[in-house]
Amino acid sequence: xxxxxxxxxxxxxxxxxxxxxxxxxxxxxxxxxxxxxxxxxxxxxxxxxxxxxxxxxxxxxxxxxxxxxxxxxxxxxxxxxxxxxxxxxxxxxxxxxxxxxxxxxxxxxxxxxxxxxxxxxxxxxxxxxxxxxxxxxxxxxxxxxxxxxxxxxxxxxxxxxxxxxxxxxx
Numbered sequence: 001x002x003x004x005x006x007x008x009x010x011x012x013x014x015x016x017x018x019x020x021x022x023x024x025x026x027x028x029x030x031x032x033x034x035x036x037x038x039x040x041x042x043x044x045x046x047x048x049x050x051x052x053x054x055x056x057x058x059x060x061x062x063x064x065x066x067x068x069x070x071x072x073x074x075x076x077x078x079x080x081x082x083x084x085x086x087x088x089x090x091x092x093x094x095x096x097x098x099x100x101x102x103x104x105x106x107x108x109x110x111x112x113x114x115x116x117x118x119x120x121x122x123x124x125x126x127x128x129x130x131x132x133x134x135x136x137x138x139x140x141x142x143x144x145x146x147x148x149x150x151x152x153x154x155x156x157x158x159x160x161x162x163x164x165x166x167x168x169x170x
Contacts, residue, residue: 022083022086022087022090025086025154026079026082026083026086029082029086029154029159029162030078030079030082032159032162032163033078033082033159033162033163033166034163035163035167036160036162036163036164036165036166036167036168037164037167038164038167038168039168040160040161040164040167040168041163041164041165041166041167041168041169042168043164044157044161044164044165044168045058045165045168045169046061046062049156049157049161050153050156050157050161050165052069052165054128055128055148055149056068056069057069057070058070058168063128064114065096065112065114065124065128065148066093066096066112066148066149067093067095067096069169072169073169073170078166078170081166081169081170082154082162082166084149085153085154085162085165086153086154087151088147088149088150088151089145089146089147089151092147096112097112097143097144098110098111098112098143098144098145098146098147098148099111099112099113099123099141099142099143099144100141100142100143100144101121101123101133101138101140101141101142102138102139102140102141102142103133103137103138103139104136104137104138104139105137109123109125109131109133110123110125110126110144110146110148111123111124111125111126111131111148112124112148114130119134119135119136120132120133120134120135121133121135121138121141124148125148126148126150
């Protein structure tokens with residue numbers, strides 16, 4: 001209906017503006033992210049500043065909350081990798097989609113479902129913990145639009161560190 005379209009228009013404008021800003025930022029980062037060094041990128045990946053290894057593995061080293069990135073450079077471009085760092089909520093790897101679990105007591109838990117058993121769901125959370133939620137305590141399980149991957153890594157890392165990280169992943 002026309003009244004719904006009118007009501008939604010301001011939200012669509014905001015989405016368009018945010019998308020344009022993200023695209024501009026990606027263009028800036030892509031121009032800066034050339035000439036990185038693989039070994040320094042490895043240090044960024046496994047270092048405390050970015051802590052990528054806490055959730056992701058490369059060649060068997062690291063955590064399992066997020067996808068294994070061992071061969072990500074073979075299937076994704078540098079721009080794709082930058083977008084994942086800049087806007088982790090834009091897309092989710094299959095099997096690593098975030099969920100919001102509403103509990104019977106009114107609380108909610110957010111994270112990636114790491115496993116299910118007959119009587120519980122295990123959720124990997126943004127603080128890198130796995131919590132057990134009894135199925136009897138669950139009111140609803142819903143897809144979430146918010147990644148457990150932190151936003152703002154492009155602001156946390158220097159241009160050189162970002163370039164090195166992309167070189168390592170490629």
